[in-house]
Amino acid sequence: MKQLIIFRFSAMGDVALLTPVVQAIARQYPDRQLTVVTRPKLAAFFEGMTGVKVFPADLQGRHKGIKGLYQLYRDLKKGGEIEYVIDTHQNLRTSILKSFFALSGVRFTTIDKGRSDKKALTRPENKVLKPLPHSIERYLQTFEKAGYKAQIAAPPYFSLTAQGELEWFLQDQAIPAKSTDMQWIGLAPFAQHKQKMWPFDRMQKVLELITQQQNVRIFLFGGGEVEIAQLRTLEQAFPQAKVVAGKLSFQGELTLIHQLDLMICMDSSNMHLATLNGVPVVSIWGATHPFAGFGPWMQSEENMVQVPTEELSCRPCSVFGNKPCARGDLACLDWITPETVANRALALLQH
Helix, strand or coil: CEEEEEECCCCHHHHHCCHHHHHHHHHHCCCEEEEEEECHHHHHHHCCCCCEEEEECCCCCCCCHHHHHHHHHHHHHCCCCEEEEEECCCCHHHHHHHHHHHHCCCEEEECCCCHHHHHHHHCCCCCCCCCCCCHHHHHHHHHHHCCCCCCCCCCCCCCCCCHHHHHHHHHHCCCCCCCCCCEEEEEECCCCCHHHCCCCHHHHHHHHHHHHHCCEEEEECCCCHHHHHHHHHHHHHCCCEEECCCCCCHHHHHHHHHCCCEEEEECCHHHHHHHHCCCCEEEECCCCCHHHCCCCCCCCHHHEECCCCCCCCCCCCCCCCCCCCCCCCCHHHHCCCHHHHHHHHHHHHCC
16 A cells, blocks of 8 residues: 655644545545654544554654654555655655655655745735635645645544543542533633733633623643643632643643634634534634734634734744744733633633
């Protein structure tokens, strides 16, 4: 069976967004073996997909540096005939790897990240404010350039393999099984950069407003000691809230997210994990903007809470939220009120 080699090493959200495309291509071309080359911890996204296997790239060990990348190339060549290399990452590592494959006669195609359009969207003045192709669409276009076309189905996309672990967690935390008289919501108040993180203290007000009107169970998502300590303050304030961070495996968290009625989050990987699980999302946007192509997949724009660009012309100031605030006050986040977020959440819960 001929192989398609697919490169995407990071980040978590970007690899997650590859899953709908890989699933669609695998279903459309059952006579091809799709080999996703990514970091070992991200293999869970592709578990259970027919016709798909993950090759874990050890980029800090066996596959580190140019010699290591050559070893990765040799390791991949051992897996059978390779028809095409699909580069959905486009960085120095994948460029080196593609050169090795090209020398051995293997064709490749590379993602168009639309860098010039993203630069025009985020420049300080004369911004070109228009929706750019979603990352999932860019991934699909990369396959199409190699001659592979498919239709992406609606979510969910993940194979959920940790139901037993989730049941154990719920029993251990004395949480009753889900019932029709109580909705489950997730709260993921963190992001990689502070320019994408709404002030944490406002989350308590959001939960107060929601719990006053709805019977809900709240699951708190995050990672790292500092974040978990912050989440525990919410757990102590709300008896119906439970910290999930550090208590479930990655597959366990994916399985729990699938059962949520709503996720409230930042522009973060948890946003993508929820949307790809088919869960309604209320997302809070600061320095970044859904126009850049990283918005919640197949979700309504009205549930993307953000300060309009007509009111704050500096938005968006970056694609990833990693640039310091030029104003110095993070108005893009500060101007968003708890009432706005809670009202959007309640509208979805009461729908």
